[in-house]
Amino acid sequence: MGSIPANSRPLTGPAPALKAPAGATDCHIHLYLPGFEPQPGGPPIAELATVEDYAVVQNRLGLERVILTQSNAYQFDNGSILAALEQIGPERARAVIAVSPDMTVSELERLHARGVRGARIMNLPGGAMKIADMKPVERLCRSVGWSMIVQFNGREIDQHIDALRSIETDYVIDHIGKFIDPVPADDPRVDAILRLIDRGNAWFKICGCYETSLAGAPDFADVAAIAKRVVNHAPDRIIWGSNWPHVGVPRERYPDDAVLLDILLDWAAPDQRQKILVDNPARLYGF
Numbered sequence: 234m235g236s237i238p239a240n241s242r243p244l245t246g247p248a249p250a251l252k253a254p255a256g257a258t259d260c261h262i263h264l265y266l267p268g269f270e271p272q273p274g275g276p277p278i279a280e281l282a283t284v285e286d287y288a289v290v291q292n293r294l295g296l297e298r299v300i301l302t303q304s305n306a307y308q309f310d311n312g313s314i315l316a317a318l319e320q321i322g323p324e325r326a327r328a329v330i331a332v333s334p335d336m337t338v339s340e341l342e343r344l345h346a347r348g349v350r351g352a353r354i355m356n357l358p359g360g361a362m363k364i365a366d367m368k369p370v371e372r373l374c375r376s377v378g379w380s381m382i383v384q385f386n387g388r389e390i391d392q393h394i395d396a397l398r399s400i401e402t403d404y405v406i407d408h409i410g411k412f413i414d415p416v417p418a419d420d421p422r423v424d425a426i427l428r429l430i431d432r433g434n435a436w437f438k439i440c441g442c443y444e445t446s447l448a449g450a451p452d453f454a455d456v457a458a459i460a461k462r463v464v465n466h467a468p469d470r471i472i473w474g475s476n477w478p479h480v481g482v483p484r485e486r487y488p489d490d491a492v493l494l495d496i497l498l499d500w501a502a503p504d505q506r507q508k509i510l511v512d513n514p515a516r517l518y519g520f
Contacts, residue, residue, distance in 0.1 A: 244289040249491035258298040258514035261474025269313035271306040282478040301328040305359040323348030334369035356385035375402040387412035408441040418458035440474035443488040468505040
């Protein structure tokens with residue numbers, strides 16, 4: 234395979250207006266390291282995105298901790314994410330990997346010691362593990378106390394509701410429910426998300442608003458209405474992620490990372506922001 238070009242994405246810019254509290258955590262980024270090739274079934278890798286690249290973004294945003302999320306490009310090959318986790322260190326990073334049903338509990342225990350804390354379930358095109366096949370993975374995660382992050386089109390939640398209710402470990406409803414396209418905040422499918430959260434083991438991630446919003450930056454008003462409703466309903470169950478390096482959109486739609494952090498100034502009160510950026514990630518990922 235040909236070599237993957239170096240990162241050319243914008244990394245710097247004005248600091249965000251939001252001054253992140255100590256221990257603030259970015260709960261969703263992807264990294265693409267040299268020497269790791271995309272796998273069959275996943276999308277191509279347009280550019281590398283290294284630990285050093287993200288460190289510039291992290292410093293600009295004033296963040297201290299990060300959750301590395303397995304990229305669809307690598308499918309079940311977790312080599313890149315584990316190498317990145319080793320570089321950053323478990324004091325400042327955790328990882329959510331692709332777990333296959335044929336992995337063993339002892340394998341997961343060894344990965345736990347390295348800083349892995351979860352599995353990715355991706356029900357959109359290119360995902361390695363789909364909701365319909367996740368039950369063995371959920372059992373493995375439960376055996377070692379890991380959570381899962383679950384991404385699907387929120388407009389189709391009725392198709393997945395029984396599977397989501399069956400999850401016994403902690404899990405994160407990813408990307409603000411990923412409504413493609415956004416629905417009104419009082420839509421019954423948003424009600425369904427609130428009911429899942431009220432069951433006690435579901436979390437909700439503010440992440441990737443720019444991927445689905447039709448209103449666009451800087452307010453993302455259509456997605457904001459959904460997020461605000463969930464934040465006010467369950468502030469103890471909300472986490473935030475930048476989704477850097479934003480591979481899901483073309484370069485002309487590339488968001489400003491500071492804007493993505495500053496949305497919390499409008500979407501959450503100061504005490505809620507402390508929970509979203511620090512306290513909740515620390516509980517979920519064991520910092």
